[in-house]
Amino acid sequence: MAWRWRSVVAVRRVPRSDPFRSAALLAASAAAGPGAAAAAGAAAAAAAAPARRARPRRGDAAAPPAAYSLSSASSASDGDAGGAGMPTLHRAPLDGLDTPATPPSLAFGPRGAAAPPPPAAAGPSGGADAPGGGGGAATRWQLLIALAALGIVICYADRSNMSTAIIPMAADFGWDKSYQGVVLSAFFLGYATTQILGGTLADRYGGKAVLAAGVALWSLFTGITPQAAGGGAASLLAARVLLGVGEGVAFPAVHSIIARNVPVDRQSTAVGIVTAASYAGTALAFGLSPALIARLGWPTVFYLFGAMALLWLPLWAPVREAPPRPGSRAAEAAAEAEERESLLSGDGGVKASGGGAAADEEAASGLVPGKPGPRQRALAAGGTPRGGGGSGAAAAPGAALPAPAAALARSPIDTLKVLLRQREVAAICVTQYCQSYGMYGLLTWLPTFFSDYYGVEVGSLGGLTLLPYLVQGAVGAASGALADRLISGGWGVRTTRVVLQVIGMVGPAVCLLAAVSPGAGGGGGAAAASALITAGLGLSALTLGGVSASHLDIAPRHAGMVFGAGNTAATLAGLVAVPLTGVLLDRTGSWVTVFTVVGLHYIAGAAVWAAWAGGEQLEADLAEGGAAAPGDA
Template sequence: MSEGGQKKRWGMVFALFVAFVLCNLDKVNMSVAIVPMAESFGWTATQKGLVASAFFWGYSFTQIPGGWLASKYGGKSVLFWGVVLWSFGTLIAPWCAALGMPWLLASRFLVGLGEGVAPSAATGVLAKGVPPSQRSKAVTTAFGGLDVGSLTGLLIAPPIIFYLGGWAAVFYLFGVLGFIWGAWWFASFMNDSSTDMKEAPLAAGAKKGLSIPWAAFFRNPQFWALTVAHFTWNYFSYGLLAWLPSFLASAMGVTLSKSSFLSILPYLSTVIVTATIAPLAGKLEADKTLTRTQIRKGSQTLCFGVGAVMLTAIGLIVNATPVAAVTNQTIAIVIGLLSVTFGFAAFIRTGLFCGHQDLSPKYASIMLGVTNTAAAIASTLSTFFTGLFLSMTGGNWAYSLFFPIAVLQLVSVFVFLIWKSDPVDFDA
């Protein structure tokens, strides 16, 4: 490909990166805005959990259909309409909130529907537009937008709320940004095939009516290990994404702006560690210091094992420290433990998220759609049940948020011990 074609290709990858930044901006906005919204509308903890979980109802619904739509109509078109849909749901959220809870839940459901097609659509775009020699870099760059989106949202949402017209401004601004991205994508990439490679074997097979061996998936122990790990990952990651600002404000007694700033630090540790683990894992495998199976098992053990210990410690600290007794040292310890948790969570990139490709490159995207459906259900359960447990326990954050995640992580560590990275012929 010419130099101009390469620039076009990486411009497209950058556009995907921006799409995923917007993707998590529109998740995080509710995590921050829900604090003043709850005060304004008088919501209980259960109602807050309901609002936080509504996104994942839609997100769960479009995981597998998103892959089918992308294969039928092309990832570029599906991603465009997904971004437009979730941006529309974001934009109308303030008006829906004024109309009542059912309308607000419907708007968040629309956001989830739109975002649910994004992973499969972007994977289709990258598979068709990026050669294997550049795919690792492209995938890391594009999906890295998720972490940047979380960091950016937690950083800029509080100033927007305080200085640009209240909590509604977050939804208006982020919604408009999505439509701007859509116009850019439509004009520059959506109908441009200049970056596309020749038809990939998998894509060609799909057009001929690829028969998916569903029964073989569900009979395979490694597939179930991936499913359990993915379920646990989302229960952990989205539960904390949705509730961390509220936890810091409620249990640690910090202001909304300070709680959002402190929430950034754990995610920053994830970004930093992510930049180091991929080359480390590659070197260990290339030097034959560890086998691929050992790297996957070790990564998952570090990800969830360290997390379980750290979250248990946080729960014990919270239980032993009433809000009135919280000091700056207490806050520093909790944030430090959370940062260690999220730092080691980055090992998920060389564990779970490499597992689908290890088992079957042919069916990796389909298996990801299935395990991500289970993961999306976990996200719904985590956000909703945390609020429900808070109501049932009188606001006990240890038993509502931290201990349940720690138990799931320990179970997942032991389940993943059955993992083998040997390729599986699911068509046999």
């Protein structure tokens, strides 16, 4: 009987200049004779050749890595010269990258027998732990988003209650419009300080803990606001600033949760849900606060809304984020963080163990299916896995890092600087500023507008100020799903974002100006003005499928950071719009002037977005550590 022997070795794609992988492949075929060794050498050289990194697109699945098997036939009975036949290189998918490469092993079988099949490949988007990949995983991310949305309801209720409560507070303490603007805008001073910080912490450590800490902090300072107001201007302003510090982490943390846990084709829907929750929170505050003030006094508003966290935190604590899966952004971020710490500590050498140096070095590299790991990117930049010339020597403690390692060690501030130079990120920041000037200016002063302009009593404000935000919340919840449907139906990502955003900014500008014009809302009473403002805010909710989701398209690896940058710009708009409105009212007494300034901001933001908006992942987001990429603005 004729027998055929073969040696099987599992290897991964590797960058050039890696002697460990080549040696492993050659050693596996040493017994096959000169012919097999030569073929193995050619295979090793081919395996070590660098491949051009393809730019991933939204929804693309990562290609699985490969396993290679070398087989060589020999038969004494057939009289083969030297007992060696022509070796063959077989390629098949390799299951996962968490298992190190195995050392060479020999398997025997009859001539002509097929090589043993490799383990079935696990797709990067499948499995129970993948978001949307199984019933349990789908339930997990949906529960996360539902509870996160409830947290955002509390967030906006706690920040919006002051808009109504400040009317009786101003009467009690003798505040003019300018000082009311200072009290209302102090929140935004704290809110601006934790936008980028919250996004960065959430991207690195997960958004769940960051959001919980924020809820606890802002609820505390909501509850003590009445005591702070009684203590004087300094204590009240400090409480308002610290309220903003706590709330500043909320949206960056939630958007980081979405980027890590929600399937790409459902992310716009998730953004729409959580942002619509902000409108629901505003509606809750505007609807409930007038009745509470009329019956129990204005301090009750802060006590009740501050206590909501006591109900939410026990629900949030046991919920866990989806574990990182191979190929996910969370898995890549964790691998890169581990690699960065290894390089900074100087422990970047290849370790030897039972699986061989090549196996352990590969296991430590943090590779994920379909994407080069940090060491491969370092090699592509002109270095070696450990930096230097490939001698294998670890860097001395305190020594200057070589260029590839320095890229891996790039700080979040450096990453942010590179991203902010991208035109698409600048579009997010400018547009967020312009639309938030209108949103925050209107949100903060809307009860005062109806009270001053139409003489509506505080107890009757709920019916006029509640409806606009209920409609805005309903449209917002649907706009994210609409964006996903348009994209899946063939619309370009950029086209979808631009169309929804432009409608969501031009529409409110027209409606708000009509609300204070004598021929429309201004001549039809408070109900007509409320209807026009409701239509305008409903149209503005379409932006949830525009700028509010764009960071997930252009910078998914730094979604929390980019969202934090955009929300910081939005917060600066609040710092300008709220006090400026008070000053304009004190000096001119004209709500027409106030609404005209708001409308001009909406128009300018729509023009910038139409010109600069992006729809594809940025090279700066793909680059290791945010390294500079072509196309910087």
